[in-house]
Amino acid sequence: MSLVVYVAAGVCTLTAALLLRRPRRNPLTVSTCAAIALGALVFVCSAPLTLAAVNDLTGIPNFGAPLTYSVLSAYSCSLLILLVNWRGGSRARVRRMVLRCVAAYSALIVAIVVLFVLADARTERLRDLDTYYANTPYVREMVVLYLLGHSAATLAMCGVCVRWSHEVTGLLRTGLRLIVLGVLLDVLGFQATKYTAITARWTGHDLDFLSTTVAPPMASLGALTFSVGFVLPRLLPALAAQRRGLRDHRRLGPLWSRVRPASTAPEPPDAWWQLPLERLQWREVSIHDALLSLAPYFDERVRERALGDALGAGRPAHEARIAAEAVMLADAARRAAAQEPPLAAPSRHRLHATEVPGTGGLVELATALARSPLAATDPDGTVSAPSPG
Structure with a gap:
């Protein structure tokens, strides 16, 4: 008993x-x-x-x-x-x-x-x-x-x-x-x-x-x-919320791996007791910080060209916008990683991920970044993107 x-x-x-x-x-x-x-x-x-x-x-x-x-x-x-x-x-x-x-x-x-x-x-x-x-x-x-x-x-x-x-x-x-x-x-x-x-x-x-x-x-x-x-x-x-947090944390992986070198946010504590939502919050803050750092490298010509290609392929307007932003972001990350100087006239376009609250916009951007062939990673670790000229 x-x-x-x-x-x-x-x-x-x-x-x-x-x-x-x-x-x-x-x-x-x-x-x-x-x-x-x-x-x-x-x-x-x-x-x-x-x-x-x-x-x-x-x-x-x-x-x-x-x-x-x-x-x-x-x-x-x-x-x-x-x-x-x-x-x-x-x-x-x-x-x-x-x-x-x-x-x-x-x-x-x-x-x-x-x-x-x-x-x-x-x-x-x-x-x-x-x-x-x-x-x-x-x-x-x-x-x-x-x-x-x-x-x-x-x-x-x-x-x-x-x-x-x-x-x-x-x-x-x-x-x-x-x-x-x-x-x-x-x-x-x-x-x-x-x-x-x-x-x-x-x-x-x-x-x-x-x-x-x-x-x-x-x-x-x-x-x-x-x-x-x-x-x-x-x-x-x-x-259920923790499960969604774990899912979004994983889905943000491609985006985080691409922009991580540009982030100036402090590294999150790698503690075993951290719940998925806490880890997701750290990743979200770090990604937004990296996007802010990469903004001077955003090339409007790259975005417009990718947007035209996506629309020409019959993709919906919102999906085409996210795909074009992913290509522009990949190009900016490549330029920053190569230590190129910022653009004299960077794009003033505001990413959809920064306009909506929560992680939904970032997840969309990460998904587009992972799927877009124009934002694919070269064997040497750089990003392929169309040249601006």
Whole structure:
């Protein structure tokens, strides 16, 4: 069982780290990460190996139980805080609701600790403490309290998500439905089985397997589904943007290799942790800097001749313009690489790539540069372009 919960904790921790890796952090993101991280901590604390280690470290039999219940209560509180931030509202209202949640669950945690101190639980139980001590004064109340606190938070979360899922579409609706599914797995697979096993003990029956065998994996599955529901609508668009950034970064390769010697921008840090969008931003800035450096070498006669050839070949006006600009740029790069003097009257034509925001124009220019036979690279590394005269 320890392996199952440790894996669940690892996955939850990874999702929280992915959310925090995003550059924009707001209260909703922070509260989401806090909830997922506390969920991971619950799994770590509830593993039998962890419980045994905590008990040995403190020298108190079953000390890991109130620790786990307290962390679970903090996790339940984080779910309610997440709901408050998700609903939004004025800062004063959000702050007031958050403080109420913290106060209520802080009191619950204090009650759990006090009840454990008052209880007589000297026999160490790593897997079945809830049912083994189900009829023991104070332990009984402690177990019921932590379950009720967790139930209140998850049912509130489920209700809000069900109502909201009818009002939204797309990834957000999918995420909300996954959250509801995760909560239902927790309610039916973890909470209901715990309640049933404990009630069975109260009535003189033995259904301990529900608490020891069924509840832990169902809780893990519910938490993983719950986490995916939160992460999916927040990370999937970001992942798609990073994928587009990687694609554009590669497509700008031919343009960057051609103009790189003319760029005076500082070299980007070659760090493994840089995301594709960050690399793309560096390349975009460097290319624009190189285009500015090559502007004195832009020959209008080269551009006009290439434009006439492209239009004569039946190419659309926009495509012909980009192709002509690619030829002019290739010629300018050749002149600059050969250390020729700038033109006395360089072209005043403004490249399309500098007129549009983003990398779309640069990608078009790079594609035309790679495809144009007039801008092909000679074996000696220079660029073939028609002579201006």
